[in-house]
Amino acid sequence: EAQVTQNPRYLITVTGKKLTVTCSQNMNHEYMSWYRQDPGLGLRQIYYSMNVEVTDKGDVPEGYKVSRKEKRNFPLILESPSPNQTSLYFCASSFKGSQYFGPGTRLTVL
């Protein structure tokens, strides 16, 4: 089954404790991206990757890092999380402009 998976689905952490949210897709898509969803703001793109070892900033990249060492994986890294990063995060992979979203990761930073 074609899918995008994210882990963990839920995470509560404290300010400053580094964390990684994993994302994996099995559709061999070149393009992957991370979004955060906040009430009234819709989805805002954090980072995207057009292929292995090619990443670029989206609309709201501050406080986040990504890596793309292999095509199927695109982890999101928060080196020093802060409470304003409490949000719902979605990973997506794309083919010909159509995006396929993961189930989401709800992150709370205390």
Added chain:
Amino acid sequence: AQSVAQPEDQVNVAEGNPLTVKCTYSVSGNPYLFWYVQYPNRGLQFLLKYITGDNLVKGSYGFEAEFNKSQTSFHLKKPSALVSDSALYFCAVRDLGNAGNMLTFGGGTRLMVKP
């Protein structure tokens, strides 16, 4: 720069009545337009898309959307709403000239269908 506006935070409609969820967009080139639906505690699901061709696009679950270039709109419609259609709906746009594949989303519209 590209942008999307969904002017209604919430749309209320009675079951069986037609529904419309509004979306307007702004791009410098030709638009690539999408609608997604998000059910509670779920990720986004693709409903339909417009690239070129017929201005009326049919999608999943009986939804359709009409592309209007002069009004820069892409409203989502359904002839007869179901209670199960209640969800959060997002419109998104990509400039076809944008090689980065970046989608810009609207703020979302909550659709409430009452029995």
